[in-house]
Amino acid sequence: QVQLVESGGGVVQAGGSLRLSCADSGRTFSRNPMGWFRQAAGREYEFVAAINRSGGTTYYAYFVNRRFTISRDNGNNTLYLQMNSLKPEDTAVYYCAADFLGEAPLKWQKGEYEFWGQGTQVTVSS
Numbered sequence: 209q210v211q212l213v214e215s216g217g218g219v220v221q222a223g224g225s226l227r228l229s230c231a232d233s234g235r236t237f238s239r240n241p242m243g244w245f246r247q248a249a250g251r252e253y254e255f256v257a258a259i260n261r262s263g264g265t266t267y268y269a270y271f272v273n274r275r276f277t278i279s280r281d282n283g284n285n286t287l288y289l290q291m292n293s294l295k296p297e298d299t300a301v302y303y304c305a306a307d308f309l310g311e312a313p314l315k316w317q318k319g320e321y322e323f324w325g326q327g328t329q330v331t332v333s334s
Contacts, residue, residue, distance in 0.1 A: 209234050209235070209236055209308070209323075210232060210234040210236060210237075210240065210306045210308060210322075210323035211232065211233045211234050211323075212230055212231070212232055212304050212305070212306065212323060212324065212325035212326075213230070213231050213233070213325055213326065214228060214229065214230050214302065214303065214304050214325040214326065214327060214328040215228070215229050215230075215231070215328060216228040216229050216328060217301075217302060217328030217329045217330045218329075218330070218331070219331045219332075219333060220294055220330075220331070220332055220333070221332070221333050222294060222295055222296055222332055222333065222334050223293060223294065224294050224332070225290070225291060225292045225293075225294065226291050226294065226330060227288060227289070227290050227291070228244070228288065228289040228291065228302055228304075228328060228330075229286055229287070229288055230242070230244075230286065230287040230288070230289075230304030230325055231284075231285060231286050232285045232286070232287070232306070233285070234285075236308070236309065237282060237285040237306075238261060238282040238285075239261060239309055240261065240306040240307055240308055240309060240310060241258060241259065241260050241261060241306075241307040241310045241314055241315070242258065242259050242278075242280060242287045242304060242305065242306055242307070243255065243256070243257065243258040243259075243304070243305045243306075243307065243314075243315065243316075243321055244256040244257045244258075244278060244287075244289045244302060244303070244304055244305075245302070245303045245305060245318060245321075246298075246300035246301065246302045246303065246330075247300055247301050247303070247327075248297075248299060248300040248301075249300075251300075253303075253318045254269070254300070255269050255316040255317075255318070256268070256269055256272065256276065256278075256289070256302070257269065257272060257276060257278035257289065258278070258307075258314040258315060258316065259278045259279065259280055259287070259314070260312065260314060261282075262282075263279060263280045263282070265312075265314065266278050266314075267313075267314040267316065269316070275291065275292050275293045275294070276289060276290065276291045276292070277289070277290040278290075287304050289302065289304075291330070294330075294332045295332060296332045296333065296334045297332075298330060298332050299330060299331050299332050300329075300330060301327040301328065301329050301330075302327060302328055302329075302330050303324055303325055303326075303327045304324070304325045305318075305321035305323065305324045305325070306321060306322060306323040306324075307320055307321050307322070308322040308323060
């Protein structure tokens with residue numbers, strides 16, 4: 209039903225930008241609120257951002273501070289995370305996740321998301 213594959217990670221210098229993508233090969237993408245999470249080495253999963261079905265409502269973690277933008281293209285079944293002004297502390301594996309047929313409000317809890325991608329590594333060097 210939902211198969212998520214992230215891409216776009218890599219190594220970037222502090223202050224640089226990356227754009228992560230998450231492609232869904234399933235048939236329900238446009239009906240699922242979506243989220244981005246991250247996990248740094250030795251740390252718990254951390255909520256980054258979420259977006260509703262239409263893309264009209266977004267929700268960000270406090271540390272994003274307008275540096276990241278979550279968006280989606282329902283016509284192409286793809287979720288994005290544009291990350292600007294990256295910091296070394298943003299280094300982590302980034303995961304996209306689907307809140308399968310979820311309802312408002314947007315969720316920040318990891319357990320509310322039923323489907324996950326395999327993750328993409330983002331490394332920010334100082």
